Amino acid sequence: MFTGLSAFPLTPVINDTVDLDLFTALxxxxxxxxxxxxxxxxxxxxxxxxxxxxxxxxxxxxxxxAGEVPVIVGIGALRTSDVLRGAEDAQHAGAAxxxxxxxxxxxxxxxxxxxLFEAVSAASSVPICIxxxxxxxxxxFTDELYARIGALPHVEAVKIPPRxxxxxxxxxxxxxxxxxxxxxxxxSGDEFSGPALSAGADVWFSVVGGILPxxxxxxxxxxxxxxxxxxxxxxxxxxxxxxxxxxxGSLRVTSAIASQLGLVPQDNLPAPLRPLGExxxxxxxxxxxxxxxx
Amino acid sequence: MFTGLSAFPLTPVINDTVDLDLFTALxxxxxxxxxxxxxxxxxxxxxxxxxxxxxxxxxxxxxxxAGEVPVIVGIGALRTSDVLRGAEDAQHAGAAxxxxxxxxxxxxxxxxxxxLFEAVSAASSVPICIxxxxxxxxxxFTDELYARIGALPHVEAVKIPPRxxxxxxxxxxxxxxxxxxxxxxxxSGDEFSGPALSAGADVWFSVVGGILPxxxxxxxxxxxxxxxxxxxxxxxxxxxxxxxxxxxGSLRVTSAIASQLGLVPQDNLPAPLRPLGExxxxxxxxxxxxxxxx
Numbered sequence: 239m240f241t242g243l244s245a246f247p248l249t250p251v252i253n254d255t256v257d258l259d260l261f262t263a264l265x266x267x268x269x270x271x272x273x274x275x276x277x278x279x280x281x282x283x284x285x286x287x288x289x290x291x292x293x294x295x296x297x298x299x300x301x302x303x304a305g306e307v308p309v310i311v312g313i314g315a316l317r318t319s320d321v322l323r324g325a326e327d328a329q330h331a332g333a334a335x336x337x338x339x340x341x342x343x344x345x346x347x348x349x350x351x352x353x354l355f356e357a358v359s360a361a362s363s364v365p366i367c368i369x370x371x372x373x374x375x376x377x378x379f380t381d382e383l384y385a386r387i388g389a390l391p392h393v394e395a396v397k398i399p400p401r402x403x404x405x406x407x408x409x410x411x412x413x414x415x416x417x418x419x420x421x422x423x424x425x426s427g428d429e430f431s432g433p434a435l436s437a438g439a440d441v442w443f444s445v446v447g448g449i450l451p452x453x454x455x456x457x458x459x460x461x462x463x464x465x466x467x468x469x470x471x472x473x474x475x476x477x478x479x480x481x482x483x484x485x486x487g488s489l490r491v492t493s494a495i496a497s498q499l500g501l502v503p504q505d506n507l508p509a510p511l512r513p514l515g516e517x518x519x520x521x522x523x524x525x526x527x528x529x530x531x532x
Numbered sequence: 533m534f535t536g537l538s539a540f541p542l543t544p545v546i547n548d549t550v551d552l553d554l555f556t557a558l559x560x561x562x563x564x565x566x567x568x569x570x571x572x573x574x575x576x577x578x579x580x581x582x583x584x585x586x587x588x589x590x591x592x593x594x595x596x597x598a599g600e601v602p603v604i605v606g607i608g609a610l611r612t613s614d615v616l617r618g619a620e621d622a623q624h625a626g627a628a629x630x631x632x633x634x635x636x637x638x639x640x641x642x643x644x645x646x647x648l649f650e651a652v653s654a655a656s657s658v659p660i661c662i663x664x665x666x667x668x669x670x671x672x673f674t675d676e677l678y679a680r681i682g683a684l685p686h687v688e689a690v691k692i693p694p695r696x697x698x699x700x701x702x703x704x705x706x707x708x709x710x711x712x713x714x715x716x717x718x719x720s721g722d723e724f725s726g727p728a729l730s731a732g733a734d735v736w737f738s739v740v741g742g743i744l745p746x747x748x749x750x751x752x753x754x755x756x757x758x759x760x761x762x763x764x765x766x767x768x769x770x771x772x773x774x775x776x777x778x779x780x781g782s783l784r785v786t787s788a789i790a791s792q793l794g795l796v797p798q799d800n801l802p803a804p805l806r807p808l809g810e811x812x813x814x815x816x817x818x819x820x821x822x823x824x825x826x
Contacts, residue, residue, distance in 0.1 A: 254613045286637035287611045317581045318803035319548045341637065343580035343668050344783055344805060354804040374637050376670055489638055509612035510648040511638060 245447030400427025694721030
């Protein structure tokens with residue numbers, strides 16, 4: 239399951255209410271293009287902002303909308319007991335895998351993060367992916383900690399954060415050395431993903447896959463076919479998008495793209511998060527209209 | 533109300549359950565020593581980890597235990613609607629003031645943080661304190677943002693993060709210039725507090741006040757009396773404590789002090805947070821036994 243393109247859609251939150259119909263349409267759209275899995279309730283899916291009940295319903299809607307495509311569900315929370323409840327709910331909803339970031343308020347120690355994964359590993363019967371996203375969790379994994387947690391039962395993947403493109407091949411090589419052989423190596427982020435897939439990463443946990451799934455799939459398939467030139471070309475076409483991600487963060491840009499594509503209203507994030515301002519919206523629109531057909 | 537010593541007790545969480553009896557005893561202890569206010573559900577009170585229902589009961593218990601002493605209640609949450617519910621619950625519980633940190637998962641913009649405070653300002657009828665704690669929120673306030681939010685109705689205090697001791701007087705002067713005249717200037721943190729109080733800060737939002745209230749009160753009263761030498765002396769006596777705070781974070785050290793004083797069991801934090809390890813516990817014990825009588 240942790241292979242190819244994993245598409246992470248937004249969870250539209252309209253007037254402080256999750257809109258399951260809009261969400262279902264986003265999931266269907268990515269599944270129909272041919273994503274290998276759907277990632278519900280990732281960072282792009284605003285999981286951290288949602289209540290237990292909201293998350294439960296989003297997970298159920300994702301599984302229903304994805305059809306045959308497996309669904310990975312994000313379960314991160316500040317408190318271990320909430321994470322365990324989320325894991326239980328996600329499995330009841332039919333999740334094929336779990337995505338766990340060590341969300342923090344007090345900065346966490348390595349032992350605390352290892353203990354969190356041990357607790358979830360012991361309570362789960364589906365595969366777990368380590369979600370390393372220091373921008374949102376403010377926890378920095380060492381490679382040794384990947385190895386330690388990767389050795390736990392049910393831990394079958396890691397999602398590593400981006401590095402500069404020039405370091406992609408070397409970074410994939412480094413992580414592969416420390417990871418147990420049966421743990422898939424996943425990438426997220428932006429312009430790092432193409433070269434990382436070309437260098438042998440197994441799976442792209444992709445915000446682009448959730449909003450421009452045809453483009454993300456073409457890039458993924460080219461990488462899987464060993465066609466590094468096409469990967470480079472497709473990734474370069476997305477350079478204006480990567481620039482917007484860098485400047486405004488991928489969530490707000492994705493939110494703007496979704497509204498400009500007519501998939502959601504403009505105000506679709508949970509407050510206090512806000513839509514991009516007008517100038518940035520114009521740049522998103524120009525980026526979209528400049529994109530060559532996929 | 534935002535004056536003198538505001539004592540922030542732990543919220544003991546034993547086996548994933550808030551222990552209101554232990555919490556009540558901690559509040560009484562600080563109130564009886566003579567703290568000017570009690571800060572319930574601060575970072576030291578683990579508010580970010582607690583459910584709405586748990587927070588409601590903690591706020592009620594604090595108000596009951598504090599007697600005549602006013603209680604400030606922390607209401608931070610990732611989602612604005614949860615913050616507003618927290619503000620409502622805290623006011624129903626009898627809070628005399630609210631403490632609001634811009635808790636984040638996605639890094640927040642200035643506009644988003646200002647919008648959050650505008651929403652709470654519009655919904656509150658008790659004074660609000662801006663809680664600036666970049667270590668846990670990962671949001672950095674500018675002085676201009678203090679000024680902008682400080683001008684909102686009901687915003688009557690700001691709790692600024694520590695700086696190096698040598699900068700205390702200058703920092704207090706800088707913030708005082710930008711703050712509206714009716715907004716109290718509060719400090720938190722550690723060795724910064726004494727000199728900052730001597731330099732004219734109005735209130736010490738104090739984790740030490742929650743666990744060693746006699747010492748925090750002596751220091752506060754000396755500062756209020758303009759006795760900078762005594763402030764310096766009392767703060768220097770606490771140097772081993774400041775060192776432990778720097779090394780392990782104030783929450784875990786305070787948790788260890790509370791257990792070594794027999795006020796709570798050793799494991800009193802919400803998982804995944806863990807008590808200090810054995811070597812650090814020994815150092816906490818040595819620090820406590822080396823303290824001269826207050």
